[in-house]
Amino acid sequence: IVSRALQTDMVIPNWITFVDKIRSLYQECKEIRDGQVATYIPQLARMSPDLWAVSLCTVDGQRASFGDVKNHFCVQSVSKAFNYAIVASDLGADVVHSYVGQEPSGRLFNEICLDSTNKPHNPMVNSGAIVITSLIKNKINMADRFDYVLNQYRKIAGNEYIGFNNATFLSERATADRNYALSYFMKENRCFPKETESLTDALDFYFQLCSVEVTCESLAVMASTLANGGVCPITNETCVAPNPCRDVLSLMYSCGMYDASGQFSFNVGLPAKSGVSGAMIVVVPNVMGICLFSPPLDTLGNSCRGVAFCKSFFQKLVSTFN
Ligand code: DON
DSSP states (O other), X not given: OHHHHHTTOSSSSSHHHHHHHHHHHHHHHHTOOXXXXXXXXXXXXXXXXXXXXXXXXXXXXXXXXXXXXXXXXXXXXXXXXXXXXXXXXXXXXXXXXXXXXXXXXXXXXXXXXXXXXXXXXXXXXXXXXXXXXXHTTTTSXXXXXXXXXXXXXXXXXXXXXXXXXXXXXXXXXXXXXXXXXXXXXXXXXXXXXXXXXXXXXXXHHHHHHHTEEEOHHHHHHHHHHHHTTTBOTTTOOBOSOHHHHHHHHXXXXXXTTGGGHHHHHHHTOSOEEEOTTXXXXXXXXXXXXXXXXXXXXOTTSOBHHHHHHHHHHHXXXXXXXX
């Protein structure tokens, strides 16, 4: 990296100017006081609304981080993107999409509905994500399946911080009526693979993966692996196969920001995925992965500071790449 940097042969050659702009954007968005922290479980409700972190990792391994970047938080729905990438790498898109569609649902993320062929609309809404997790290594026991995904996350994160928040998992499970209702509805419509014998196991696995902990820095590396065609920029290890990597970015672009996905694609034009913890990843393909973290959410469930940052990033900084 050093020799390439000295030759200004990096993907963002004017790095110092670029980082200065990111710093001022970070400061600007810090002033935002909009939104509410998620309250449906105490573990999320207790998060400080003041937490605000931005971390970038380029495909050639340059890093920049601002704010509370070492704070641990749960990935929540951001896990949906990685779970899809992992299972599509294992089974191929044809198998995966025989269970789950590719269309934005136009409905809330946890709505009890299926598409016209009785499949979940896409892997980024709860219905699709629950079926996706039920496809991951479903011939082995639950403990080994959890280990498998955690190890995949660690590879994708270049061995940076990946943990597990058991309190969040237990709380999610204790307040899971909607996801249970959704899963029984899907069972009635034969949405699950034949290997899924227990809906409790299927949902526990889904909640466990929502309860995986990261930092803004480690999640930025994970986003950067997606920006880099599935190869982790820190370790050079291939973690996601090339086609699933392209496919997950398409799905993030069209469905990653809940009901605001169309608006976000229009305003920002980049694949992104958000979660109720206030976590968000944005991918600039072939350039970098970005992680934003700030708990207050807008009415559609996306981080207020995260979305504002992305809009300004696109409007003000796109010229940096020219
Ligand atoms: O399924 C749930 O209710 C949550 N654990 C999903 C988390 C999430 O981020 C969806 N978000 N708005």
